[in-house]
Amino acid sequence: SLQPRKTTTPCKHKRSYSMAQPVPPPRADRLHGMGYTVWTEFTPLAIKHKAVNLGQGFPDFEAASFILDAARNAVQQNINQYTRSQGHLRLVNALARYYSPLLKREIDPLSEIVVTMGATEGLFNTMMALLNPGEEVILIEPFYDSYPCDAAIAHAVCKYVPLRFSGQPRSSGEYKLDLEEVERAITTKTKLIVVNNPQNVPGKVYSLQELDAIATLAKKHNLYVLADEVYEAMTYDGIQHTRMASLPGMWNRTITLGSAGKSFSVTGWKTGWAIAPPEIASALWTMHQNTTFCSNAPMQEAIAVGFERIMDLEPDYFDKFRAEFEGRRNRLCAILDKVHLRPIVPQGSYFVLADFTAIPESVYLDPSDSATKDHQFCRW
Numbered sequence: 543s544l545q546p547r548k549t550t551t552p553c554k555h556k557r558s559y560s561m562a563q564p565v566p567p568p569r570a571d572r573l574h575g576m577g578y579t580v581w582t583e584f585t586p587l588a589i590k591h592k593a594v595n596l597g598q599g600f601p602d603f604e605a606a607s608f609i610l611d612a613a614r615n616a617v618q619q620n621i622n623q624y625t626r627s628q629g630h631l632r633l634v635n636a637l638a639r640y641y642s643p644l645l646k647r648e649i650d651p652l653s654e655i656v657v658t659m660g661a662t663e664g665l666f667n668t669m670m671a672l673l674n675p676g677e678e679v680i681l682i683e684p685f686y687d688s689y690p691c692d693a694a695i696a697h698a699v700c701k702y703v704p705l706r707f708s709g710q711p712r713s714s715g716e717y718k719l720d721l722e723e724v725e726r727a728i729t730t731k732t733k734l735i736v737v738n739n740p741q742n743v744p745g746k747v748y749s750l751q752e753l754d755a756i757a758t759l760a761k762k763h764n765l766y767v768l769a770d771e772v773y774e775a776m777t778y779d780g781i782q783h784t785r786m787a788s789l790p791g792m793w794n795r796t797i798t799l800g801s802a803g804k805s806f807s808v809t810g811w812k813t814g815w816a817i818a819p820p821e822i823a824s825a826l827w828t829m830h831q832n833t834t835f836c837s838n839a840p841m842q843e844a845i846a847v848g849f850e851r852i853m854d855l856e857p858d859y860f861d862k863f864r865a866e867f868e869g870r871r872n873r874l875c876a877i878l879d880k881v882h883l884r885p886i887v888p889q890g891s892y893f894v895l896a897d898f899t900a901i902p903e904s905v906y907l908d909p910s911d912s913a914t915k916d917h918q919f920c921r922w
Contacts, residue, residue: 612847616840629657630842661814745888772801
């Protein structure tokens with residue numbers, strides 16, 4: 543027979559929920575200062591005013607038909623499930639074949655490449671995998687805004703060294719890195735230096751001599767180098783791009799980042815890669831497998847097809863690619879000159895730094911606004 547339900551007397555210590563309980567702050571301390579980026583404000587403004595958005599780096603034209611066809615084929619061939627965490631086999635094999643001569647060594651596709659959700663994830667994985675709390679990373683100003691955020695999440699400390707110039711530069715090549723200033727920033731806690739080459743702003747392409755001097759410092763002080771080389775295919779005026787990992791003694795301390803979004807004009811595919819010695823690549827993969835696990839399978843297949851086509855059928859693809867972007871650079875610089883926004887002509891990347899000091903401050907500057915002059919000018 544069914545037994546009667548026991549009745550209990552409420553415990554006098556039972557917590558009461560009749561009053562609302564305060565909840566803890568939803569954002570961890572490590573996210574302090576990371577809520578706002580310039581894109582938060584200016585991309586919606588560009589849309590609102592139907593302006594040409596020259597700030598956010600993405601092409602407004604179609605990618606090459608062969609890469610788009612390869613993506614369609616990959617989806618139709620049902621390459622739509624999880625793929626190998628370190629990178630789709632066809633892609634890592636293609637990347638190893640493409641980069642081996644450029645880095646002057648045979649790259650092992652299975653142990654020295656990690657495919658990531660864009661180079662941005664590669665940056666994050668590198669900072670998290672290499673930096674312990676309190677260790678220092680040197681950033682060259684100006685820099686991509688993810689760099690200090692990634693370092694902060696790793697509880698690392700950023701040391702800043704600016705590019706410097708004299709007078710009124712007309713070319714990004716006039717921006718120089720003071721190596722003595724870099725060395726003064728190095729301490730016993732310094733572990734990593736980030737070198738963005740080409741540097742997205744001001745578009746500087748580091749010479750062999752400059753890179754060799756940075757490499758000398760890295761070896762002298764036993765530092766790792768994060769070589770952010772996503773704009774490797776965008777160098778102009780016949781300037782050659784030198785890869786940090788190809789320099790003598792630098793392979794074993796360099797993480798090289800690349801990007802399909804930049805090299806094939808498919809930024810929305812969010813596919814990048816990190817190339818590094820096995821022990822470093824393994825550390826990056828440990829982060830990768832516990833964040834995103836693997837990258838987009840059909841897009842990896844398509845990018846592999848793209849590299850294979852370039853190596854086997856269209857070896858001048860990147861020459862044409864550079865020429866097209868150089869033409870766009872020249873056109874934009876000419877337009878800026880006409881409206882008194884003196885361009886600092888970039889040697890690489892797809893950003894142009896413009897000098898707006900010829901524009902009277904009275905038309906855009908609000909002294910009561912705490913925003914910087916450049917911020918207010920762009921908003922105006």
